[in-house]
Amino acid sequence: MKLSISFTLASSLLLLFLSAALIGVSNADEYHRIPHHSSRSNNQRNRAITEDAAFWKSTAQALLQAELNKKPIEAKAKNVILFLGDGMSIATVTAARIYKGQKAGKTGEEEQLTFDKFPYSALSRTYCTDAQVADSACSATAYLCGVKTDIDTIGLDINVVYKDCSTQNDAANRVSSIMTWAQAANKGTGIVTTTKVTHATPAGTYAHVANRDWEDDYAQSFDGVDTTTCDDIAEQLVLNDPGKNFKVILGGGRSYFMPNTMPDIETKENGRRRDGKNLIDEWKKAHPTGKYVTSRDELLNLTVSGTDAVLGLFSPAHMEYFMESSTANNPTLEQMTRTAIQMLQKETNGYVLLVEGGRIDQAHHDGRAKLALEEAIQFDLAVAAALELTSTDDTLIIVTADHSHTLTINGYPDRGNNLLGLSGDMGEDDKPYTTLSYANGPGYDTTFANGERINLTNVDTTADSYLQPSAVPIGSETHGGDDVAIFAIGPQAHLFQGVYEQHYIAHVMAYAACVGDGLKFCDAKSSSSRHGAVPLIMLVQFVLVWFAGRLLFRS
Numbered sequence: 001m002k003l004s005i006s007f008t009l010a011s012s013l014l015l016l017f018l019s020a021a022l023i024g025v026s027n028a029d030e031y032h033r034i035p036h037h038s039s040r041s042n043n044q045r046n047r048a049i050t051e052d053a054a055f056w057k058s059t060a061q062a063l064l065q066a067e068l069n070k071k072p073i074e075a076k077a078k079n080v081i082l083f084l085g086d087g088m089s090i091a092t093v094t095a096a097r098i099y100k101g102q103k104a105g106k107t108g109e110e111e112q113l114t115f116d117k118f119p120y121s122a123l124s125r126t127y128c129t130d131a132q133v134a135d136s137a138c139s140a141t142a143y144l145c146g147v148k149t150d151i152d153t154i155g156l157d158i159n160v161v162y163k164d165c166s167t168q169n170d171a172a173n174r175v176s177s178i179m180t181w182a183q184a185a186n187k188g189t190g191i192v193t194t195t196k197v198t199h200a201t202p203a204g205t206y207a208h209v210a211n212r213d214w215e216d217d218y219a220q221s222f223d224g225v226d227t228t229t230c231d232d233i234a235e236q237l238v239l240n241d242p243g244k245n246f247k248v249i250l251g252g253g254r255s256y257f258m259p260n261t262m263p264d265i266e267t268k269e270n271g272r273r274r275d276g277k278n279l280i281d282e283w284k285k286a287h288p289t290g291k292y293v294t295s296r297d298e299l300l301n302l303t304v305s306g307t308d309a310v311l312g313l314f315s316p317a318h319m320e321y322f323m324e325s326s327t328a329n330n331p332t333l334e335q336m337t338r339t340a341i342q343m344l345q346k347e348t349n350g351y352v353l354l355v356e357g358g359r360i361d362q363a364h365h366d367g368r369a370k371l372a373l374e375e376a377i378q379f380d381l382a383v384a385a386a387l388e389l390t391s392t393d394d395t396l397i398i399v400t401a402d403h404s405h406t407l408t409i410n411g412y413p414d415r416g417n418n419l420l421g422l423s424g425d426m427g428e429d430d431k432p433y434t435t436l437s438y439a440n441g442p443g444y445d446t447t448f449a450n451g452e453r454i455n456l457t458n459v460d461t462t463a464d465s466y467l468q469p470s471a472v473p474i475g476s477e478t479h480g481g482d483d484v485a486i487f488a489i490g491p492q493a494h495l496f497q498g499v500y501e502q503h504y505i506a507h508v509m510a511y512a513a514c515v516g517d518g519l520k521f522c523d524a525k526s527s528s529s530r531h532g533a534v535p536l537i538m539l540v541q542f543v544l545v546w547f548a549g550r551l552l553f554r555s
Helices: 002-027 038-046 053-069 090-103 136-145 178-184 217-221 233-239 279-286 296-300 333-344 359-365 369-389 504-513 521-554
Strands: 079-085 120-125 188-196 248-252 291-293 310-313 351-357 395-400 407-409 422-426 432-434 436-438 484-489 499-501
Touching: 079 136, 079 178, 079 369, 079 504, 090 369, 090 407, 090 484, 136 178, 136 504, 178 188, 178 351, 178 504, 188 333, 188 359, 233 279, 248 333, 279 291, 279 310, 296 310, 296 333, 310 333, 333 351, 333 369, 351 369, 359 369, 369 395, 395 504, 432 436, 499 504
Parallel strands: 079 351, 079 395, 120 499, 188 248, 188 351, 248 310, 291 310
Antiparallel strands: 120 484, 395 484, 407 436, 422 432
């Protein structure tokens, strides 16, 4: 009996002890358990107190005053520059901001990208007419042509049939881009990209194609296309409107313009074209005062004042990632942007320029977050260069993305924790995990059987070649369907203050620059002026009638 009572008492005490121990956990909210790190406590004890309540109140008041002082620039945009960070999701923007700060020796979270400082921002809804998650082709048609369309097609509305050239050639299905509208208004136009100039984003400025992969006749041959009646993307750039009129074409993709009998200047491998066309020579003939360049040195030594147009093809395919370009004589995105703006600033009526940071997207597809963030930093430098070379009084600059990616920033890492490192927390398997990860992609670990996760404790997750872990094994990480951001500065930038369908962007550019066949600021201004003049005329008429009446009364 005594033994039973003692055992019961002991059990009760044990349960009481366990309950007391668990109270803290239960009180902490089972859905919001932030792990306690000794490092966090040490950080709190050792750091200088600089961000107290007074600090946050003063910064908020400064921001509030800046917002109160903000005034829309109600003027025509002589120039428009659209910066497109391909695949630059909001998570990518946040991560790039932190990464930029940490590279500068800061904690990182407080850092700002150049376009973070733009006065106006909004969200863009990126779905396509037949796809919940967009690709770069249908999205390019949206923000450049002002029309949403089907995935994998460019410059055509939903009446196009995928891989059907007859529907591609049907003029009724074609939609024109902001570049066509700008050229009709005698503005200069150009494109800059770190991908092939025939890739989906730049192609959106000039091409009409039933399959985004038809970048040359060789690619078309795999779909049994009659290449004599169905122009590929490279042909459309060099031979058709509006591409043949571009003052600036800078990027990669040289082999798509070269016949398969012609060796490349760098790799010595032959071009891709089976039709025997040398589109580079065709471009040179059409631009006798233009300049064709293939290296950074040639671009930087370009005499802008004496050059009517420039074609720069710096790589046989996509340009190398910035971090892997030390052996390639490639210009940076910033350098290409500077040259493009200097070339287009000669245009009396202004210009429209597309600048794409295209390899942000491809690094994400590769599962290499560090590479993607480095590309985003290069993109940010290009935006800074554009701000330096232009005036917000007459130049509308828009920064946005075509679609998202599955990158996420997760866990509860300490402030200033290495963004590329471990989160500081453990999974339920008592193994650490990275702050950055993907929902799917090549970083899925298959080393262990029975679902065991690799132990990252001694793994250098900051290495250039490291693949961030993913939840689903797939050879190429996919796009994401979430909204992307729009940042804007300059004339009519205030038209971006909400959540918009992606094709709205093209219409804002056209409105601001007074081009295209839709609403235009110039028309609205002219109409407003005419309406404003009516009361003045009526006042003059009233005064004249009054004087006449007075004279008659006196007589």
